[in-house]
Amino acid sequence: MKEVTVIFKHFPDKETIIEILSYNNFFKRVFGFIKNNKILMRISSLCLIGMMAVGVSIVSVGITLGLKVNYAGAFIATVKNSGVFDDAKDIAVDHIESSNADKVIETPKFSMTLTVSDRLDSAVKVADAIIENTSDITEASALIVNGEYLLCAQTADLENQLESRRTGFEIEGAENASEFTDDIKVENGYYLKSEISDSEEITAAVNRLDVKTVSVITTDSEIPFTKKTVKTSEQLIGYSKVTTAGQNGITRKTESVESVNGTEISRTELSSEVVKEPVQQVTTVGTAISTASAAQRSAERSAGFICPLKRGSFVVTSYYGDGRNHKGIDLGASAGTSIYAVANGTVTYAGYDGDYGYSVVVDHGNGLKTRYAHARALCVSRGQTVSQGDVVAYVGSTGYSTGNHLHFEVIVNGARVNPVSYIGLD
Numbered sequence: 449m450k451e452v453t454v455i456f457k458h459f460p461d462k463e464t465i466i467e468i469l470s471y472n473n474f475f476k477r478v479f480g481f482i483k484n485n486k487i488l489m490r491i492s493s494l495c496l497i498g499m500m501a502v503g504v505s506i507v508s509v510g511i512t513l514g515l516k517v518n519y520a521g522a523f524i525a526t527v528k529n530s531g532v533f534d535d536a537k538d539i540a541v542d543h544i545e546s547s548n549a550d551k552v553i554e555t556p557k558f559s560m561t562l563t564v565s566d567r568l569d570s571a572v573k574v575a576d577a578i579i580e581n582t583s584d585i586t587e588a589s590a591l592i593v594n595g596e597y598l599l600c601a602q603t604a605d606l607e608n609q610l611e612s613r614r615t616g617f618e619i620e621g622a623e624n625a626s627e628f629t630d631d632i633k634v635e636n637g638y639y640l641k642s643e644i645s646d647s648e649e650i651t652a653a654v655n656r657l658d659v660k661t662v663s664v665i666t667t668d669s670e671i672p673f674t675k676k677t678v679k680t681s682e683q684l685i686g687y688s689k690v691t692t693a694g695q696n697g698i699t700r701k702t703e704s705v706e707s708v709n710g711t712e713i714s715r716t717e718l719s720s721e722v723v724k725e726p727v728q729q730v731t732t733v734g735t736a737i738s739t740a741s742a743a744q745r746s747a748e749r750s751a752g753f754i755c756p757l758k759r760g761s762f763v764v765t766s767y768y769g770d771g772r773n774h775k776g777i778d779l780g781a782s783a784g785t786s787i788y789a790v791a792n793g794t795v796t797y798a799g800y801d802g803d804y805g806y807s808v809v810v811d812h813g814n815g816l817k818t819r820y821a822h823a824r825a826l827c828v829s830r831g832q833t834v835s836q837g838d839v840v841a842y843v844g845s846t847g848y849s850t851g852n853h854l855h856f857e858v859i860v861n862g863a864r865v866n867p868v869s870y871i872g873l874d
């Protein structure tokens with residue numbers, strides 16, 4: 449027996465079916481054979497009755513003729529008639545966000561089949577199957593700007609690009625709030641693949657959208673510390689020491705900065721507070737020309753020294769200790785001014801001595817010595833005995849010196865001490 453498969457574009461009407469059936473060789477032969485055989489006639493009558501009974505029971509359980517729908521190479525549904533497919537197509541077209549939707553829906557192939565009535569598919573279900581099986585239909589999203597369709601694209605791609613654009617002008621470390629100045633909507637649905645925009649097209653469209661960003665930024669700025677000087681008579685002139693280190697303070701300012709596409713359009717100060725007060729730097733400087741006690745100064749004066757330069761012929765240009773570990777006293781005077789031995793003694797050095805230049809050292813006994821330095825010329829020689837008031841040299845600027853002056857030292861048991869009290873300058 450040859451199986452007959454008839455493929456219809458549309459569901460055939462009743463006459464066509466009867467015609468098709470009557471042309472079927474099998475039925476022709478069976479009917480012919482039965483006609484020519486009486487016994488068979490009877491048997492077939494019984495069979496026919498049986499078959500009718502079966503037919504009645506078939507109808508009663510709901511067996512019916514239907515159409516298998518082959519859509520785009522796949523069996524997608526069984527429908528009652530081709531009208532169901534047409535309805536499904538209309539539903540599908542309504543679901544697709546494109547004016548060209550009807551053009552991408554393919555023509556189905558129908559084939560007749562027996563089925564149970566409650567297995568017939570509804571138009572809504574067929575519409576879903578059409579959408580699923582149409583190669584040019586995809587789930588995607590449309591970008592709607594101020595109510596107007598701009599493009600459709602893969603949802604994730606579109607959403608990612610919109611998010612990058614929206615947050616792209618935020619300031620790192622600030623509290624930011626960003627929004628598009630236009631009304632932006634992303635509408636999910638079915639779209640035609642052929643109408644989907646690629647990444648570059650999305651970028652071009654998204655980059656035309658204006659973004660307003662409000663950033664609350666906090667900035668710290670330094671408050672420079674101030675300085676003050678405190679004088680102390682506890683220390684010698686020239687003493688200078690930072691006794692309290694200065695520290696810059698900090699002002700914290702909070703501002704709201706509004707920008708459009710990264711261009712600042714306004715800035716409002718929200719608050720400003722000093723979070724750290726500056727610490728004033730204190731420098732302590734010495735004012736004393738001698739730190740010795742009154743008793744000690746008196747004892748020093750009692751050494752009986754006279755001043756090595758005549759009173760009124762000099763000015764003190766630098767005291768003992770003065771900033772640079774100065775171990776003597778500098779008496780500024782004109783070149784050639786006479787320098788006197790401050791007490792009787794013996795010259796233990798007279799010559800040129802490095803930084804001292806031309807200098808004289810006189811030993812007064814009892815561990816006391818005096819030095820006279822930077823002289824222009826010397827008047828004594830080593831081993832010579834001098835009396836208080838004898839001229840030992842003349843003021844000059846030899847050795848490590850920047851001007852005419854006498855550098856005078858008092859040396860007690862080898863240590864250079866403050867000369868001021870010895871020569872009455874305290």
Ligand SMILES: [Zn+2]
Binds near residue numbers: 774776778854855
């Ligand atoms: Zn000096």
